[in-house]
Each structure stands twice: as C-alpha cells, then as structure tokens.
Amino acid sequence: MAVTRFCIRSYPQDLKVFPSPAARISLVWLLLFLLGLPFFSGKYITFVAAVCGVSVISALGLNILTGYTGLISLGHAAFMGIGAYTAAALANKAGFPFLAALPLAGLLAAATGAVVGIPTLRLRGLYLVVTTLAFEFIVEHIIYHWESMTQSDRGISLPTPDLFGYTLDTYESFYYVVLVLAVATALFTKNLAMSRTGRALVAIRDRDIAAEIIGVHLAKYKILAFVVSSFIAGIAGALYAYLLGLISPDHFTFNQSVLYIAMIIVGGMGTVMGSIIGAVFMVLLPEVINAISSPIASAYPILSPRIGAVSVIVYGLVIILFLLFEPNGLYGIWIRIKRYWKPWPFTY
Amino acid sequence: MVLLDIQDISISFGGITALGDVTLSVDRGTLCAIIGPNGAGKTSLLNCISGFYKPDSGTIVFEGQDISKYRPDQIAQRGVARTFQNVELFANMNVIDNMLLGRHHHFQIGFLKNAILGYRAKAETIHRQRVEEIIDFLEMEQWRKHLVGSLPYGVQKRVELGRALAQEPKILLLDEPMTGMNQEETEDIARFILDIHEELGTTIVMIEHDMNVVMDISERICVLDFGKKIAEGTPLEIQKDPEVQKAYLGENYESVLEGARRS
The missing domain is CATH 3.40.50.300 (P-loop containing nucleotide triphosphate hydrolases)
Known part of the structure; x- marks a missing residue:
C-alpha cells in the first residue's frame, strides 16, 4: 500500500507539476524557510534575498527565450532597463501607484521585445546574438543620453511603493512582494514549459524544420518567446528599481546581460529549477567572495586593492568550468545525485 | 475520388x-x-x-x-503529415513528448490558459490518451519515456511514423x-x-x-x-x-x- 501511494497511476497525475508527494513536502519546507527568512536574519541578508528573487524572475524570463526556444539574447539587461525606467518615469513624473507602474513596465518591455523579435524570423545563431547585442547598446545609449527622462548618470529615484494601503518602506515588506512574484513566475514558466506552447518552443530549438512540418507556426512562437521573456524581464527590472529606490544606467549594462546568461548556464539551460539555482548562485557568489576576502584584506592590507579583481576572475572561471565540465549546470548535478540515490541501497 | x-x-x-x-x-x-x-x-x-x-x-x-x-x-x-529520409525528431525529448508535438494543432487551448494550473492537465489528458493508443498501435510501449536521441535508428523511424500518425x-x-x-x-x-x-x-x-x-x-x-x-x-x-x-x-x-x- 505504501508503495502504490508513490506510483503514478493516471495521466492527469503524470501531467502535474509536482507529481510525487515527496516533491510537494520538500517544496512546503522550502516555502516555510523563505517566508521566515526576514525574521531570523538581518536587514542586509533580507536585501540580498530580495535581489536573489528579482534575479530569479529575470533568469526565468531569459530561460524561456534562450534555454527553451534556443534564441540567444545578449540584450536581457536592456529589457530590464526598459522596465525599470518605465516604472521610474511613471512613478516619479506621473505619480502612478506601484500596482499600475509594474504591469505597464512589463507591457512596454514586451512591446519592445516583439519588435526586437522580428529579425529572429530571418536570423539565427551568431547573427541573432549580434542583433540583440546591438539592441543592448542602443538601449544603454538612450538611457544615458535621454537626460530629461532618465537624468542620465545622476540616476532617477523612485517613491516608496504602496500596496493596498500598506507602505512597503522596509526591505522585509518588499521581500515578500518579490517572493510572491518569483513563485508565481516559476509556476507560470513550469506550466508553460509542460504545455503545448512549451513543447513547441523546445521543438523550435531542437529542430525547426521538423517543428514546422508538424504544424508549429515558427514566426508566431519565436515572437511569443520574445514577448513573454521581455515582459518578465520588464517586471523584474521594475521590481529591481523599486527595491534599490535609485537606478542609474550602470545597473543595466552589457555586463548585466552576460551575468544573466551566466545564471542560466550555471543553473541549467531550459529548466525552471536551473534558473532558480543559477540566479541564487550567481547573486550569492560575490557575497561569499567578499565575506572570505575581507578578513584577508584586513590581515594583509597590501592585497586589498587586488581583492576586487578576484571576484571578476572567479566569475569568468565559474562560467568556463561549467561549460567544460557540466553543460547541464547545477541542475544537472542535482539530477545526477537524485538518480544515484534512487535505487539505494542497491547498486542498480 | x-x-x-x-x-x-x-x-x-x-x-x-x-x-x-x-x-x-x-x-x-x-x-x-x-x-x-x-x-x-x-x-x-x-x-x-x-x-x-x-x-x-x-x-x-x-x-x-x-x-x-x-x-x-x-x-x-x-x-498532410510526413516523415523524412533522415529522421527529423526532437532528440532531447522523450517519445511521448515527440508524439504530443504531433498533436500540436489539435489543441484548442491558448497560451495564457495553458499556464493556469489545472487547465493544462485537463486538456493534455485527452491528447495523452490518443498518443498512448498510437504507441500501442506501433508497439512502442517499452520506449515511452526514453529520450528519442538514445533510441536505436529503427525505433526512431517508428517514433517518427508515430508522430506523423498523431497528427491524424x-x-x-x-x-x-x-x-x-x-x-x-x-x-x-x-x-x-x-x-x-x-x-x-x-x-x-x-x-x-x-x-x-x-x-x-x-x-x-x-x-x-x-x-x-x-x-x-x-x-x-x-x-x-x-x-x-x-x-x-x-x-x-x-x-x-x-x-x-x-x-
């Protein structure tokens, strides 16, 4: 009896996001931990956790485009920037409330995504990468030079967000907003990936000729991937802007785009779990390097100017090592560990 | 006619x-x-x-x-469905997903509804049943959840035939x-x-x-x-x-x- 409870016995059960009770139980524990986090950690850790949440949302968006559909984009930070500056401009200049500015930021980013997506109907591979790269630089340039709107490198500040009458003036309160949206985005992406739409996207990535021959409208789905991905990026950008309270062009540079690519490579391309692990890993990595290096710097003051450079090197090294030894990312390692323990204590 | x-x-x-x-x-x-x-x-x-x-x-x-x-x-x-001289399958997906893709245009469900929990499973179940019938028909039960890329060539050809059949x-x-x-x-x-x-x-x-x-x-x-x-x-x-x-x-x-x- 105990065994059959863990077996999948019907199609609807096989199609669930979390088919096994074990997965559901561990998910509940994880959520409880995340809900309690602000209570047993300091202000700074809560802030870092909120940054993790924003990165998770953004990485999920990029994974839909690059991981699932196979359209490599180096312009993800630009979409985030469009979202962030839309929210900032709406809130700062027109007095829009948080709940109105957030979806509008997503929608404007999505509209831009649809336009950027059009060349993908003709371009693929490296040519598409260069196109998105150009887009990234165009957006950077506009943000920097449209001074009347963005205030260039002086940065633009955002008012404290309000939600249903509550003022979200602490990192703790905003952390919960980010958490709810991150969970919602993860569920949305997982559902999308397991549905007809998600399969069509993966089909385009793996073999677009075959996808077309079985009735997948390539143009429609490529544009759709761009729209959904940039919508999520726009939302993430707006959240980031509200979280920081002050944004400047430095937050949405080409380096940031590379960072998001790194997140999904390190985490695992084309998996929801991979986006989450990868984003958290890449946000925490500099924090950990910092925590290790600051005692060293204080003990040997002569090294302190060079410590900063180390974190950049470690970043690059991590990406190279993952590409070489674990192309499936951290998620791939996790799957292998799970598979190893499945038949335990037997060897096969 | x-x-x-x-x-x-x-x-x-x-x-x-x-x-x-x-x-x-x-x-x-x-x-x-x-x-x-x-x-x-x-x-x-x-x-x-x-x-x-x-x-x-x-x-x-x-x-x-x-x-x-x-x-x-x-x-x-x-x-109109077809198979190819050199197999054109989605190697990173399992047999079921490959064949469900064949049913792509039989789904009447939009992309936003797909992402809402519960709705997806209901719609997919019907198509899953159709796919399982074809799997029975072509005697491919044992490979159901295998990644297509790992299957022998002869079986891949059969999966491709199955995908074409799934298009009805x-x-x-x-x-x-x-x-x-x-x-x-x-x-x-x-x-x-x-x-x-x-x-x-x-x-x-x-x-x-x-x-x-x-x-x-x-x-x-x-x-x-x-x-x-x-x-x-x-x-x-x-x-x-x-x-x-x-x-x-x-x-x-x-x-x-x-x-x-x-x-």
Missing part, C-alpha cells in the same frame, strides 16, 4: 531542373509509391507537397484547395521509411504501413527503394526520372514498362535483360 491533385509542377535550382511538369493525382484511400533512380526528384516532389519548396509553376490541389503557396505549418494543419493526417507522406533497416525491421514497418492503410484508411504516398516492398504493398506506382514522370500504373504494369526498365538498367536494357536471363 481525388484527394491530392498535382498539376504540371516545375521547380529548378540554379539551372538544374529538379521537377519538370510533373502531374500526379492520388485518390482517397490509395497506397501510392513513388520510385525512381537517385536524384530523380522524388524528395523534391514531397517537399513541394509539404510546403518546403514553392514550385516555380503548377498547382497542388489538396481537397479542392491550392496549397502550393501555403507555409508548411498551414499545410500540416490541413491534414488525411494523407501521409513517407520518405524512404525502410532505409537502413534490417530484414525484420523492414517487415515490421511494412506491416505497420499496411495496418495504417487498412485500419485507419489513411491515404499514403511513399518513396521507397526496396522494390520487393514496393511491388508487394503499393496499389499504384509513379516512376520519376530526371525530374520527369515516365510512368504510372499498377505494380504489374510498371514492371513491364520499357521506359522504366530503361531508366533503371540503361539504354541497352534489352541486352542486360537478355544477359540476366541467360545466366
């Missing part, structure tokens, strides 16, 4: 005529084979029907509609379904093709080089050579056709036949 009516289609690539004024009509419910030497234009003809190539001239009428200007996915939605096509185009197979696998596939034809009543157009199979199972045969149709008829008529013998055996085919008879 005519299901597919191809009238005088021509297509050329950089001065080389792949197809020159080919006319072919396929009746509903027939099993028709297209044969011919290498480079005769057989695959080009299939590519024209499924929309990969747009013919330079001529019409392709399917169920009373000219489909020669349509995109491949529009043609697929009208009920009105006409099935098979491009060399038996290449690279041993005797046993060839017989399996031949049996499946006959089952599809007889039990499901699907119209089939098949390119094949294995003459034993072609002569055994097809009802009509069309012979192409250098982009031209040189003969059409029943297997018996084709075997006796002097043009066909010339295409396969060369100008001096009579002496070749004579030699074969003597030895």
Whole structure:
C-alpha cells in the first residue's frame, strides 16, 4: 500500500507539476524557510534575498527565450532597463501607484521585445546574438543620453511603493512582494514549459524544420518567446528599481546581460529549477567572495586593492568550468545525485 | 475520388531542373509509391507537397484547395503529415513528448490558459490518451519515456511514423521509411504501413527503394526520372514498362535483360 501511494497511476497525475508527494513536502519546507527568512536574519541578508528573487524572475524570463526556444539574447539587461525606467518615469513624473507602474513596465518591455523579435524570423545563431547585442547598446545609449527622462548618470529615484494601503518602506515588506512574484513566475514558466506552447518552443530549438512540418507556426512562437521573456524581464527590472529606490544606467549594462546568461548556464539551460539555482548562485557568489576576502584584506592590507579583481576572475572561471565540465549546470548535478540515490541501497 | 491533385509542377535550382511538369493525382484511400533512380526528384516532389519548396509553376490541389503557396505549418494543419529520409525528431525529448508535438494543432487551448494550473492537465489528458493508443498501435510501449536521441535508428523511424500518425493526417507522406533497416525491421514497418492503410484508411504516398516492398504493398506506382514522370500504373504494369526498365538498367536494357536471363 505504501508503495502504490508513490506510483503514478493516471495521466492527469503524470501531467502535474509536482507529481510525487515527496516533491510537494520538500517544496512546503522550502516555502516555510523563505517566508521566515526576514525574521531570523538581518536587514542586509533580507536585501540580498530580495535581489536573489528579482534575479530569479529575470533568469526565468531569459530561460524561456534562450534555454527553451534556443534564441540567444545578449540584450536581457536592456529589457530590464526598459522596465525599470518605465516604472521610474511613471512613478516619479506621473505619480502612478506601484500596482499600475509594474504591469505597464512589463507591457512596454514586451512591446519592445516583439519588435526586437522580428529579425529572429530571418536570423539565427551568431547573427541573432549580434542583433540583440546591438539592441543592448542602443538601449544603454538612450538611457544615458535621454537626460530629461532618465537624468542620465545622476540616476532617477523612485517613491516608496504602496500596496493596498500598506507602505512597503522596509526591505522585509518588499521581500515578500518579490517572493510572491518569483513563485508565481516559476509556476507560470513550469506550466508553460509542460504545455503545448512549451513543447513547441523546445521543438523550435531542437529542430525547426521538423517543428514546422508538424504544424508549429515558427514566426508566431519565436515572437511569443520574445514577448513573454521581455515582459518578465520588464517586471523584474521594475521590481529591481523599486527595491534599490535609485537606478542609474550602470545597473543595466552589457555586463548585466552576460551575468544573466551566466545564471542560466550555471543553473541549467531550459529548466525552471536551473534558473532558480543559477540566479541564487550567481547573486550569492560575490557575497561569499567578499565575506572570505575581507578578513584577508584586513590581515594583509597590501592585497586589498587586488581583492576586487578576484571576484571578476572567479566569475569568468565559474562560467568556463561549467561549460567544460557540466553543460547541464547545477541542475544537472542535482539530477545526477537524485538518480544515484534512487535505487539505494542497491547498486542498480 | 481525388484527394491530392498535382498539376504540371516545375521547380529548378540554379539551372538544374529538379521537377519538370510533373502531374500526379492520388485518390482517397490509395497506397501510392513513388520510385525512381537517385536524384530523380522524388524528395523534391514531397517537399513541394509539404510546403518546403514553392514550385516555380503548377498547382497542388489538396481537397479542392491550392496549397502550393501555403507555409508548411498551414499545410500540416490541413491534414498532410510526413516523415523524412533522415529522421527529423526532437532528440532531447522523450517519445511521448515527440508524439504530443504531433498533436500540436489539435489543441484548442491558448497560451495564457495553458499556464493556469489545472487547465493544462485537463486538456493534455485527452491528447495523452490518443498518443498512448498510437504507441500501442506501433508497439512502442517499452520506449515511452526514453529520450528519442538514445533510441536505436529503427525505433526512431517508428517514433517518427508515430508522430506523423498523431497528427491524424488525411494523407501521409513517407520518405524512404525502410532505409537502413534490417530484414525484420523492414517487415515490421511494412506491416505497420499496411495496418495504417487498412485500419485507419489513411491515404499514403511513399518513396521507397526496396522494390520487393514496393511491388508487394503499393496499389499504384509513379516512376520519376530526371525530374520527369515516365510512368504510372499498377505494380504489374510498371514492371513491364520499357521506359522504366530503361531508366533503371540503361539504354541497352534489352541486352542486360537478355544477359540476366541467360545466366
């Protein structure tokens, strides 16, 4: 009896996001931990956790485009920037409330995504990468030079967000907003990936000729991937802007785009779990390097100017090592560990 | 009753005529084979029907509609399914997902509804059942959840056939379904093709080089050579056709036949 409870016995059960009770139980524990986090950690850790949440949302968006559909984009930070500056401009200049500015930021980013997506109907591979790269630089340039709107490198500040009458003036309160949206985005992406739409996207990535021959409208789905991905990026950008309270062009540079690519490579391309692990890993990595290096710097003051450079090197090294030894990312390692323990204590 | 009516289609690539004024009509419910030497234009003809190539001239009428200007996915939605000479599957997906993709245009569910929990499972269950029926039909139960890329070639060909069947096509185009197979696998596939034809009543157009199979199972045969149709008829008529013998055996085919008879 105990065994059959863990077996999948019907199609609807096989199609669930979390088919096994074990997965559901561990998910509940994880959520409880995340809900309690602000209570047993300091202000700074809560802030870092909120940054993790924003990165998770953004990485999920990029994974839909690059991981699932196979359209490599180096312009993800630009979409985030469009979202962030839309929210900032709406809130700062027109007095829009948080709940109105957030979806509008997503929608404007999505509209831009649809336009950027059009060349993908003709371009693929490296040519598409260069196109998105150009887009990234165009957006950077506009943000920097449209001074009347963005205030260039002086940065633009955002008012404290309000939600249903509550003022979200602490990192703790905003952390919960980010958490709810991150969970919602993860569920949305997982559902999308397991549905007809998600399969069509993966089909385009793996073999677009075959996808077309079985009735997948390539143009429609490529544009759709761009729209959904940039919508999520726009939302993430707006959240980031509200979280920081002050944004400047430095937050949405080409380096940031590379960072998001790194997140999904390190985490695992084309998996929801991979986006989450990868984003958290890449946000925490500099924090950990910092925590290790600051005692060293204080003990040997002569090294302190060079410590900063180390974190950049470690970043690059991590990406190279993952590409070489674990192309499936951290998620791939996790799957292998799970598979190893499945038949335990037997060897096969 | 005519299901597919191809009238005088021509297509050329950089001065080389792949197809020159080919006319072919396929009746509903027939099993028709297209044969011919290498480079005769057989695959080009299939590519024209499924929309990969747009013919330079001529019409392709399917169920009373000219489909020669349509995109491949529009043609697929009208009920044309095909398999490829070199397997075109999604290697990183399992067998079930590959076949569910074949049912892509049978889903009436939009993308936003898909992402709402619960709604997806309900819609997918129906299609999952259909896919499982086809898996039973093609005897692929044991490979259900295997990644397609890890399966042997013969099985991959069967999965591709299954994916085409999942589309519930009105006409099935098979491009060399038996290449690279041993005797046993060839017989399996031949049996499946006959089952599809007889039990499901699907119209089939098949390119094949294995003459034993072609002569055994097809009802009509069309012979192409250098982009031209040189003969059409029943297997018996084709075997006796002097043009066909010339295409396969060369100008001096009579002496070749004579030699074969003597030895």
